[in-house]
Amino acid sequence: MTQPVVVALDVGGTGMKCALVRPDGTVEHAERHPTLAERGSEAVIANILDVAAALAGRARANGQDPVAVGVAVPGVVDEPNGVAVWSANIGFRDVPLRNLIFERLGLPAALGHDVRVGGIAEARLGAGRGKRHVLFVAIGTGIAAALVVDGTGFAGAHGAAGEVGHIVVRPGGTPCGCGARGCLEAEASARAIGRRYAELTGTPDATAFDVVTRQAAGDEVAAAVWTDAVGALADGLITCQALYDVNVLVLGGGLAEAGDTLLGPLRSRFAERVTFHREPALVRAELGDNAGCLGAALLALDHLERTR
Ligand SMILES: [Zn+2]
CATH class of the missing domain: 3.30.420.40 (ATPase, nucleotide binding domain)
Structure with missing residues (x-):
């Protein structure tokens, strides 16, 4: 055959x-x-x-x-x-x-x-394997998510579900491309992190990758930018967990390449914010x-x- x-x-x-x-x-x-x-x-x-x-x-x-x-x-x-x-x-x-x-x-x-x-691939074949309720969050130039339950992705009534990048985490904060201020992706996307550091230091082409490496090397501005972004991300993810109550939050996209440099502080900040929520596993995507x-x-x- x-x-x-x-x-x-x-x-x-x-x-x-x-x-x-x-x-x-x-x-x-x-x-x-x-x-x-x-x-x-x-x-x-x-x-x-x-x-x-x-x-x-x-x-x-x-x-x-x-x-x-x-x-x-x-x-x-x-x-x-x-x-x-x-x-x-x-x-x-x-x-x-x-x-x-x-x-x-x-x-x-x-x-x-x-x-x-x-998200469907990560839920069935990657980091969400064996878990029924999975939220895949892609953090790159923007931030978007996919809710996958029993292997099925939910598109919403208009095909526009999962735009968690536009959860407002810092009211009155950084202007977002959508027209609002303080959206999660305006505060914590890879682009937002690079841009913030560039503004504060006058290094025009700084990227999130630069911020990750410089904060590890003791750069205080980079450390402050990173801490702010991780805090904003934790705020956004705790809202996601309040909405979706998943078993596992799978982080993908370019920023997840930072690995434990992201996951370590993010897990701590997330745990600080947990009240009634059932705590999900917070893991890195596996399929790249x-x-x-x-x-x-x-x-x-x-x-x-x-x-x-
Ligand atoms: Zn927005």
Whole structure:
């Protein structure tokens, strides 16, 4: 019998991670391509279809059976209808990707939000394995989360659930891109941390990584910026726990690369804030930047299961 595989694509603002994935989550083959966002959304769509078709062709050439396509995209996604509704990075406006993939490849397809499918992958195959209630929190340029219960991600009534980056943790604080002030992502995202340190020290290109290394080396400004950010993050996560009461909070995204430098003080600050809450495990994501691609594959397999 030929081995079934899923074609999986995780489409980001600059790059696409692509893979052939077996139903058990094993990655059979992986490749990366530029998204070509600078050429406009039509070019990105053509690029996605070309790469997906080439991967399906590769699978067949290797004697495998491509059974479905899963695609993760950023922005607002209408998952039930397979439409990429809106994306600032890629310029998508109401793109019916699921239908376009079916027309081009003749394969069923599923479309998912990048953070949500990343959460599904972490919950089933990564740091949330064996836990029923998982909140995956991606901390990078922005902050967003995905609630996954029994392996299923919750998109909300309008596909916009999980925007925990806009929980206000410092009323009147740093202006946020959404128009409010003191949002979690304006106070504690990797970008916010780098920017704050840059403002205080006049080092224009400082990053969160610089803050992490400099605070470890005894830089007092870096230490203060880091402590403030960790405190804001603890405030945001305690609100998440009040809302969702999960078994485990899985932290991913670029800032989670700081490892115990983040998790150590964050666990302490979180524990200080616990009142009625049941304390969740606070752990680092395990799948790194493969989570989106694996999650897209899982979504496609779920879609196949439901429509069979
Ligand atoms: Zn905001």
